[in-house]
Amino acid sequence: MSEAALPETVVVDGESLTPEDVVAVARHDAPVELPDEAWEKMQDSRERVESVLESGDPVYGVNTGFGHLVETHIDREDIERLQTNLVRSHAAGAGRELSRSEVRAMMVTRANTLAKGFSGIRPSVVELLVSMLNEGVHPVVRSRGSLGASGDLAPLAHMALVLIGEGEAHVDGDRLDGADALDAAGLNPVTLASKEGLALINGTQLTVGLASLFVVDAERTIEAADAAGALTTEVTMGTTANCDPAIHEIRPHPGQKQSAETIRHLTAGSTVLESHKDCERVQDAYSIRCLPQVHGAVRDAVSHLREAVEVELNSVTDNPLVFPAGDVDERAPGTDVAAVVSAGNFHGEPLALRLDYAAGALTELAAISERRTDRMLNPEVQESYLPAFLTERSGLRSGYMIAQYTAAALLNECRSLGRPSIDSTPVSGGQEDHVSMSGQSALHAQTVIENVSTIVGVELLCASQAAEFLDDGLELGTGTASVRDSVRSVVPPLEEDRQLDDELETAGDLVRFGAIRAAVNEALD
Template sequence: MSDRNVQRDVVVVDGESLVPEDVVAVARYDARVELDDDARERMQESRDRVESVVESGEPVYGVNTGFGHLVETHIDEEDIEQLQTNLVRSHSAGAGRELTREEVRSMMLTRVNTLAKGYSGIRPFVVDHLVTMLNEGVHPVVRSRGSLGASGDLAPLAHMALVLLGGGEALVDGERLSGEDALATADLEPVTLASKEGLALINGTQLTVGLASLFVVDAEEILDAADAAGALTTEVTMGTTANCDPKIHEVRPHPGQKESAAAIRRLTADSTVLESHKDCERVQDAYSIRCLPQVHGAARDAVDHLREAVEVELNSATDNPLVFEAGSVDERAPGTDVAAVVSAGNFHGEPLALRLDYAAGALTDLAAISERRADRMLNPEVQEEYLPPFLTEHSGLRSGYMIAQYTAAALLNECRSFGRPSIDSTPVSGGQEDHVSMSGQSALNARRVAENVATIVGVELLCGAQAAEFLDDGLELGTGTGAARDEVRSVVPPLDEDRPLDEELETAADLVRFGAIRAAVESVLD
């Protein structure tokens, strides 16, 4: 598992070493961005190659031709700058809700990083503008829908780039300004795009990979919190952790399964609750407890699989065409004695789309098992021997946490409704772009899933903390589960009588998603 620390003051962008935690640090916590000097030199060399192609007059896609279906249309040299401006304006055709502040920042940062690799032919001056916008809090207004994930996330990135030109709108300290006025708050002038620069700004997977980075970090926090919630439920329902014995998982050694089983053992260490009933007559726990390592572990493996792709994609060149040194690629690639500009398909989001759908589905199943465990604590048909109905005294007069489980069930239903965008494709651009990935929609769906699942796991934690109120005197939770219970109790008091729960559900979700549960547990176990 990666280092979860996202508390950093500066993120240096070099096109080679960005990780999801860097994206979170910049997007969510406003870490300052600096551009690496070597990256600046690579970008300038790439720009020089583009200019050599322009001077040669050879037809090269994205430099002096139309786009998509209009690839065969030659553009005169005097119209090349207007071509790039028209591209950004025409592709700013998104719809739907506006991206959140952190979503926009994640897209801007990841675009800077891919440009920093030096294969896009853009002037460093333009990338400096994006860096300054990030550091000064100029956030383009970007519509969330419109990307097909090939040719990259065109529409969202175009809305971002439009502000560089002084067009569109941006938010600065919550105030909505024209693009030109927003740039002025950062002492920036609108950019006049040179050849290929419009395409360099909008052709790539940066909406997808930016959101995927946020999702990976959040999902890993959710997984750790779900282990804590499941361990707490195991204790308060008088279950057993025999299912987490190392011998069991050595004979089926999936990495995630072993990790979750080990986590449950650590979380419940020194639990006198578990010791109090180890000789009881119950033969087996329900699957939601007995199979916790297998289900949580499979979700862990799915998120790890996504992280692997995200870390590659963050530091990849996803532009089209790509600019290489002459003679360094296939001799059939168009170019001059100085440069080769090659059209290919690195903008296609399928490597992320398939894994995003897989990981979102896995997290949905994590939510399903968590919701079932919450029900086991609430359901009087299951827990009449140990816990009061719906975890409240005077049930009937009071409803306790009954409706919190309804909310968990509703959110779970929404997660299940999202489907798999990555297996769909709608041809566009007159059939030139005849297979697309829909990776942008996969990323947007995954974000919603993470938000919902954090709340569902939060419901389980709330129920677990409340159930612990009914333990016999003298019984103590495990070291880790006790810390998780205490973290919940630091912000949510026991449910002594019915009260509105909506704000408490949000609070619990934040404890899960933003790492408070993991941090509380690690503080007592490390």
């Protein structure tokens, strides 16, 4: 999906949010709407909490302490203070601040899960969260501190502080105290009632918000890598025989078949491929010959992650959960109208494992792309018609030599990142004795996709430059020509050595934000 195809307005109803919706809100400021039916569901849920509070029975999150302090009963007159103290004490993050888009992704996903009506929060509190999105009030949120169980507590607490007029937020480029930020947008802070602090901070919304951005970016990057690989195949005088449908029908992994089909379509009409059909080369290197298998495996890994993200976006992930009486085990604490169940939907493992897997898969996409780049630059392995490092008078000029260094450095960083989901450190006096580290997995995945998009961008730059040296009269495929033209629309051919950092960033943005995908889709239509 290209940027132009993103939704113009996003409805948070707890049922239909997609990764593309998150991108539209996070990066393009799409307006957010809270429908009447969501308001009604939240109001019903709130009334159930009030009935439990009236009963006076000890219920976690309503009138008890938290974590290890679960056995501590809180008096009725301290209920509101309890929720405010919870938000303040849990705003204990560290590290860099989340970017504007990362904060907005977390906010819209939190609003959506609350809109399902199982969290016991007043609709007016969620309405304020939606209004902050629409008016551009962006809390200052520290990125580190989440363990991915009980959800992403610390980052969400930094977000929640602004709703009560505390913390800090950015508004129109200014960094303001929470109360001043709300006032600048014409909004008023709320005073939290029973359970509402916990409802705001207990969930996986940092994880799933970043995972949504990652999934969309990763899918675009895979398509751009297919395009880059197709163009590299042509300019290195490779063959697309490895993409013949018969090959992939007898090993029918979905992603593999898709990448092979894409390569065939992109190179259709190529006279470059026809020009060396009868050459003496028996086989291409693996980075060319095994492209469908490797790219396809990455496609399937990201598809696996998307499945989990789409479920998580429209799930309830806080604790405790508020149900109508009779919908759950009759032994659950509550009243004649409500049951409040303490459970573990806040645990981020369903996302953490797949995020780490997908980040590793994208690293492999980067690895094979970097090897194809080397085949175009390296005078020891490249085609004889290509000058060393893709520049005339190499030696006097270095061409794209150091662009590969940057690709190698970024690849090393991807490989050096750990796999947070295999770690767990008990906290809260041992009450929370197994955690997912899903927030850290999501942050690592963000780093990986930024790096990989640049690495694929380097291949696109080099393949476009290599095409400048094709013999007159030879034509690229319809699709690969469109991809080359997309690159050339923002980066001119390299004739003299020049500073390359801006064009590496530009090429990475073409990959990550969908311009290459749009060129591919246009060519294939």
